[in-house]
Amino acid sequence: MRADAQRNAEKLRAAAAELFQERGLKVPLKEIARRAGVSHGTLYNLYGTREALIDEVVTDLAAGRLDEVAEHALSFGDAWDGFAYYVEKVCELQATDPAVADVVSGRYPRAELLMAVCDRAQTASTRIIERAQRAGSLRPDFTSEDLLLVFGSSALLARAAAGAAPGAWRRGVAFLLDGLRTEAVRGPLPVAPLTTQQMYDVLGGLTANP
Amino acid sequence: MRADAQRNAEKLRAAAAELFQERGLKVPLKEIARRAGVSHGTLYNLYGTREALIDEVVTDLAAGRLDEVAEHALSFGDAWDGFAYYVEKVCELQATDPAVADVVSGRYPRAELLMAVCDRAQTASTRIIERAQRAGSLRPDFTSEDLLLVFGSSALLARAAAGAAPGAWRRGVAFLLDGLRTEAVRGPLPVAPLTTQQMYDVLGGLTANP
DNA sequence: ATCCAACTTGACCCGGGGGTCAAGTTGGAT
């Protein structure tokens, strides 16, 4: 590979990482090329597909952070606390970083590394779930598939609410967690209730996809 | 209005109702015209905007059914049962009819009648919620804004899961309801857990908007 | 210094959805 191509590949990688983090993995490829200061033809030359570009940055963008959270969740003394921490933290990551959200829940089957990250996440989820279930604090009929769907939904909510009601997703997660633990503890909600206007705004963003 | 225009308006109304029910309120206007056997120019002549067309059919498509469910929910002897019935039934309506889903959660602020239906739904929700809270069976920090967001999320999930795992939304609703009631009752789940493959399929449909 | 393969560029293609409007057709009043 020639030196200039190398440089361009790097510029594209950087631009992609930036834009993925700002706007998610579905950002137009031409826009990535524009930010990299390069023709979109060059992007196609060097990477060919969006998936290849994703695989190029997914490790930096998401893998490490997700692994960290999972690891920390397993280090909690109380299994339920670990589980709750995991759910909240993953949702928080998703809320603050659209790239993470799309990695966890966006399906790009052609992006091998992304799929690998996804599998790791599910494996971690399973371990955290089973630990809490063994401790008797998490309902036994909850599966890691359920959890990944929760992550997917929460990511959509968080993105829709980012402008009008940041943190709204925390209420949803709180309700859900209270339904998942075996004890009848109803924790206080972490965020104030939404106004009707906020709710309408969020609802609007929920169906109009970015 | 001339007789032929009248007929075309009716054909368009019918086609819109059909397609809205099949594919939701975002269906391309040109497709509605096609199904009506009419040029899309005519659609623009007679209705001008998507919102006008929506207002034309929203009452038939959604208003009555939503009102019915709300009314029935209030007729339950047990306030919690009424609340749970309401949540499940509205989600079920949404799952079986994309038009209802978009009416409840899709934001079309320019469609006056749709907004009216929406307001009615929120009013009904408030009454059902407050009744259950007065009875002490629903946690007091749950608001009608929360509920409408639940409806919005569930609608997305149901649509995404329609092909791969119909009924998957019921698990989510069940978890949530268990987190909303004050007693520590954990009902049995209404549907079998998803396979990993199903979960992946649903997750895919969740981000790829129809 | 030469030269060619490697690389870049941007014009161009596609399809999809929203929207407009001049030209042609037709209902129905007279």
Added chain:
DNA sequence: ATCCAACTTGACCCCCGGGTCAAGTTGGAT
């Protein structure tokens, strides 16, 4: 039967995003 306003039509325009490729440029080996 005539006639014109009301109506319909489909070609045309827009923007967007994905994708291709001939022509032009340039790195770097010789």
